[in-house]
Structure formats: C-alpha cells, structure tokens
Amino acid sequence: MRLSVLDLVPVRTDQTTSDAVAASVQLAQTADRLGFERYWVAEHHNMAAVAATSPPVLIGILASATDRIRVGSGGVMLPNHAPLAVAEQFALLEAAYPGRVDLGIGRAPGSDPVTSWALRGAAGRDDTDVENFPQYLDDVAALMDGRGVRVPIPQREYVLKATPVAASTARLWLLGSSMYSAQLAAAKGLPYVFAHHFSGHGTEEALAHYRANFRPSDLADRPTTFLTVNASVAATEAEAHAQALPNLQNMARLRTGQPLTALDLVETALATDLPPQQQAMVDAGSARSVVGDPAGAAAQVRELAERFDVDEVMLHPVGSARLGTDPRTSPARDETLELLAKELL
Numbered sequence: 001m002r003l004s005v006l007d008l009v010p011v012r013t014d015q016t017t018s019d020a021v022a023a024s025v026q027l028a029q030t031a032d033r034l035g036f037e038r039y040w041v042a043e044h045h046n047m048a049a050v051a052a053t054s055p056p057v058l059i060g061i062l063a064s065a066t067d068r069i070r071v072g073s074g075g076v077m078l079p080n081h082a083p084l085a086v087a088e089q090f091a092l093l094e095a096a097y098p099g100r101v102d103l104g105i106g107r108a109p110g111s112d113p114v115t116s117w118a119l120r121g122a123a124g125r126d127d128t129d130v131e132n133f134p135q136y137l138d139d140v141a142a143l144m145d146g147r148g149v150r151v152p153i154p155q156r157e158y159v160l161k162a163t164p165v166a167a168s169t170a171r172l173w174l175l176g177s178s179m180y181s182a183q184l185a186a187a188k189g190l191p192y193v194f195a196h197h198f199s200g201h202g203t204e205e206a207l208a209h210y211r212a213n214f215r216p217s218d219l220a221d222r223p224t225t226f227l228t229v230n231a232s233v234a235a236t237e238a239e240a241h242a243q244a245l246p247n248l249q250n251m252a253r254l255r256t257g258q259p260l261t262a263l264d265l266v267e268t269a270l271a272t273d274l275p276p277q278q279q280a281m282v283d284a285g286s287a288r289s290v291v292g293d294p295a296g297a298a299a300q301v302r303e304l305a306e307r308f309d310v311d312e313v314m315l316h317p318v319g320s321a322r323l324g325t326d327p328r329t330s331p332a333r334d335e336t337l338e339l340l341a342k343e344l345l
Helices: 017-034 055-065 083-096 113-123 133-144 179-188 203-213 237-255 266-270 276-287 294-307 331-344
Strands: 002-007 038-041 070-077 101-106 149-153 156-160 171-176 192-194 225-233 290-292 312-317
Touching: 002 017, 002 225, 002 331, 017 038, 017 055, 017 331, 038 055, 038 101, 055 070, 055 083, 070 171, 083 101, 083 133, 101 133, 133 149, 133 171, 133 179, 171 179, 179 192, 179 203, 192 203, 203 225, 225 237, 225 294, 225 331, 237 266, 237 276, 237 290, 290 294, 294 312, 294 331, 312 331
Parallel strands: 002 038, 002 312, 038 070, 070 101, 101 171, 171 192, 192 225, 225 290, 225 312
Antiparallel strands: 149 156
C-alpha cells in the first residue's frame, strides 16, 4: 500500500502563522523520511484555522525542505485564478523540482463569496468561471506543455507558453467531492481523487462511474485514483479520539454556520459541551475517520483501501496538541504518520 498526506496547515490557538508553517515543514520531512508517496497542501482563504492560502508558495517551501517525496496541491481552486497564472506557477515548480510536482485542481472556491470576489479582483471574474471550468482545465494542461497554446490573432498565430523550455510537466489531477468531478475526470482521461475526508458520501458511486467511463488520454492511459481520509492515531484509542476532537468540533461549527476559530487545544475541546446538533456531527465525523491505536487504525485504512479498490490512501492528519506543546511542532500529526507507517509501509 502507498500512503500520502493532505495538509491544510492548521493553526492552533497557541500558534502564529509562522508556527503553523514550521510545524507543517516538520510534518513533510517526517512523511519524506518514512516513505510516504506524496504531500499535498490545500487552498483555503480567510479562515482563522487554516494557513494554507497559497499552494504554490507552500509547495516551494516544502519541496526545498524535503528530498524525494512528491509535493503538490490538494488543490488549487481554479475559478479563483487565471489559468495562465496557475500554469506558470506549476511549470516553474516542476522546473525547480523535476518529477516531484503534482497539480491537483478543484472547482470549489475554497472560501466565502466575499473572499472569492476579492481573489478574482478588478477584472470582474464571476460565477461563469465555474461554468468555464472544463475549458480552463484544458488551458492549464496545454499551457504547461512544452508546445504551448496557439492563439489565433489577426494575420498570425501567437504561441503562448507557461515557461520557455519545459523539459517535464507537473502531474495533473482532478479533485472532487461530487459526481460532476468523476464524470469530468473520466471524460478527459485525468487522474482523479475523491475528497472522502470532506464529505464521506458518494465515494463508491463516484469512483465506480470514473472507472467505468474512463477514456484514456495523454495524461493517463488507465483509471488512476485514490481517496482522502481524516486520521488521528495514538498509542491508545482514547488519546486518538481526544486529539481528533478539536478538528471535529471545528467542522461541526462550520457546518452549522458558526464562526470558524483557530483550532482548540485538546484540553479545551474535552471541556467543551456542544449543542446536540453539533455533537451529532462530531460523532458522524469520527465514524467516517480513521481514529484509533496503531493496529486498529491500520485495519481501518486497509478496509478503506479494499472497500474502494485503491492502492493509495491520502491521510489528512487532524490531531491537535495538548497544553505546553512547542507551537512550532505538531506532535499528534507526526505521531499519526509514524505509527501508521510502522504498520503499513
């Protein structure tokens, strides 16, 4: 089995942004040392609990701090950005770290409507950017290719490239949490990742449709997929649940329209009483996550891989920290990777 990591660069109540980034650099080095396949960072904006606002910047930081692990985006939210800008960023990353860069692309904004408007800027980009998503996806792939894109203009053709001389290209993946993304990935012959960690619903149907309807392309000659899952692993099952609790409570608040604050420490979360609706969401979130001691958690990962017929699982380590933890570290997240690697790699 291959294991990978998804990182939102969480910000705890005891951390600054600098602390959170330092902790993620250490986590990426742990994953690199242990033999994990890839390390992806997400794109979210204007959220107190998340420092992953700019995947290309973070990928450059993480790639420079590691040796062999693939680094990438999980993902770049394409409606927020001009296709040429994304293509240029990832062509440059691939030039600096050839053979190690993944470009995972998503259709959601990763933010609230006001922040999305601010990201799109004075050019006036709007919701039609979501409608144009399939074309933008094609544009990014073509722009990163060494041949570039031929743009017809009066009296001549203009060749547009993301980089002057591309020797290799970042691996393109389509991300999603709905049937739409599965249909699009199959039609375009793209590698595909279902965000099981986010919704936990529709995974089987989406992956089955993708495999059944896949059309080979230059980007993938056969269906290529894995899934993501939230994970918290500790020496005991009780401690794993305690470390996961702050994240679960934050997700319950988010889904019920409450302000998303920085991630609580474990002691604060254990002392918090949630309303029944939010507590039900915490319980449901825990049930669809990998939470437990090493042997139990490894069995859960194997069961997921068998159930969804994948040979790679991307872990989103969600453990918070206890009082007195060095803010520039995330020992619970490191421990999740260490313990699962001993069981599965």
